[in-house]
Amino acid sequence: MPVAAPTSTAAEALHVFVKQTGGWVAAQLEACTAAGSAPRPAISTRSSGNPEFAPVWKIELLRRAYEQRFTLGGKVKVALGLDKPITDGDIAHWSTIVYEACTLCNKCAMVCPMGIQLGPLIHEVREAMAEAQVVPADLLDAVRKQEELGSPLGVTDEMWEERIEWIADEWEVDIPIDVQGSEMLVAFTSIELMKFPENIAAIAKILNAAGEKWTISKPGREVVNFGVFEGNPKHVKLFMSRLFDSAKALGAKRLVVTECGHAYDATLDRPQHDGCAGRGHPHCRGDRRPGQARQDQAPGRRVRQRRHDHLPRRLQDPAARRAHPGAAQHPGRSWRRTPSRRSHPTARRRSAAAAGAA
Numbered sequence: 001m002p003v004a005a006p007t008s009t010a011a012e013a014l015h016v017f018v019k020q021t022g023g024w025v026a027a028q029l030e031a032c033t034a035a036g037s038a039p040r041p042a043i044s045t046r047s048s049g050n051p052e053f054a055p056v057w058k059i060e061l062l063r064r065a066y067e068q069r070f071t072l073g074g075k076v077k078v079a080l081g082l083d084k085p086i087t088d089g090d091i092a093h094w095s096t097i098v099y100e101a102c103t104l105c106n107k108c109a110m111v112c113p114m115g116i117q118l119g120p121l122i123h124e125v126r127e128a129m130a131e132a133q134v135v136p137a138d139l140l141d142a143v144r145k146q147e148e149l150g151s152p153l154g155v156t157d158e159m160w161e162e163r164i165e166w167i168a169d170e171w172e173v174d175i176p177i178d179v180q181g182s183e184m185l186v187a188f189t190s191i192e193l194m195k196f197p198e199n200i201a202a203i204a205k206i207l208n209a210a211g212e213k214w215t216i217s218k219p220g221r222e223v224v225n226f227g228v229f230e231g232n233p234k235h236v237k238l239f240m241s242r243l244f245d246s247a248k249a250l251g252a253k254r255l256v257v258t259e260c261g262h263a264y265d266a267t268l269d270r271p272q273h274d275g276c277a278g279r280g281h282p283h284c285r286g287d288r289r290p291g292q293a294r295q296d297q298a299p300g301r302r303v304r305q306r307r308h309d310h311l312p313r314r315l316q317d318p319a320a321r322r323a324h325p326g327a328a329q330h331p332g333r334s335w336r337r338t339p340s341r342r343s344h345p346t347a348r349r350r351s352a353a354a355a356g357a358a
Contacts (some may be wrong), residue, residue: 009088014129017065020124029066032056032116053101055108055210059121061086061094061128069273086241097136098125104228104262126231135230143226150219150242152226153190160221164200171201174208178250182215185252186241187223189259203258214256220246223263236266243267 034056051057055123064086067074077083104126106119129135135143142152149156155163159175176182186207192199207214220243227235247255257263 009091009132009134010086013061013091013132014065014069014086016128016131017062017124018069019068020127021062021070025062025124026070027094028116028121029063031061031114032059032063033114034272035113039173052097053248055102055118056116056124057092058098058102059118059125060126061090062121074307091129091132091134094125095129095136096123099136099139102316123228123231126229128231128235130231139226139230143230143232146222146224146226146239147235151190151222153194155190155193156219160193160218163197164216167197168204171198171205173201173204175200175204177215178217179213179215181251182213183252184212184214184254184256185220185247185250186214186216186256187220187258188216189224189263190222190330191224192258199258215250215252217246219249219251220244223257223259223267225263225266228262228266238264 001076064074064083068078068083068085074083078085104119104123106117108118109116112118135260145154146152151160164175164177167173184207186203188200223243225236225239227237227239229234243255243257246252255267257267
């Protein structure tokens with residue numbers, strides 16, 4: 001049975017699906033058992049009554065693209081007519097599901113019995129939707145405002161300056177702006193600026209009382225990143241670069257963000273596909289998915305990060321661990337000191353009781 005070629009919109013989305021389907025995505029899809037569509041589905045499905053709101057259903061197009069492109073069973077099913085290629089109608093239909101019924105909070109991964117990281121997978125689907133240009137109009141409008149004006153709420157440079165001046169006068173607090181040589185760059189959100197100015201005033205008072213050398217920046221004033229919601233890597237990188245470039249220009253050593261959701265995650269934990277916007281700068285950790293090589297290392301090399309949180313504080317420093325007597329016996333090992341059985345309180349009591357009986 002002949003298989004119809006995908007149309008332009010579907011082809012653009014499929015290109016992103018295939019491009020993003022590496023070992024990590026494949027492992028996640030292979031391990032998924034679709035438990036969210038079981039007789040007792042996810043809470044989002046039970047509360048809404050719509051089975052398509054189940055988190056696992058939001059990655060259905062990614063799963064189909066992976067299966068049809070990379071697995072023998074998927075290719076056979078398409079050839080026999082048991083499954084159909086992804087069409088423009090599928091892309092338009094799933095656009096509503098992945099944008100309007102998901103906040104990318106990734107809480108569904110916390111209750112997934114297989115530990116599937118659904119949030120990042122849904123973000124991959126959004127990238128395909130952005131490439132196919134089927135993003136909701138109101139979301140695109142917010143992205144356009146952030147790209148052109150620097151704020152998804154449309155706050156211009158003049159409005160920002162007037163608002164900061166008003167907050168400083170109203171709460172009688174000093175708010176430094178673009179101060180060279182500051183140790184810390186603080187980035188707020190437009191929502192805080194317009195609706196919760198007391199947050200900005202309170203943080204300013206705390207930093208001033210602590211004697212911190214801090215500043216805010218007009219070019220790097222917006223920490224909200226609507227490119228993440230859109231799923232467009234170019235916009236994500238553009239909005240992140242404004243923060244990192246401002247920190248570099250001011251000589252700041254630390255970047256403090258007040259947004260505790262997507263902006264924190266985007267700033268710290270997303271490699272942004274083409275490399276982190278601040279790669280090479282201390283603000284950017286350049287983190288990656290599990291098993292993904294660091295971008296400043298030779299291809300094929302993998303890095304295993306060690307955790308020493310279980311050690312006593314005095315041994316969490318690498319030099320202290322090397323100086324400990326046990327380090328000479330097991331060089332390079334991540335170890336912790338285990339008390340001997342004789343030093344255990346119960347063992348000491350039994351020894352004392354035995355000695356008294358003797």
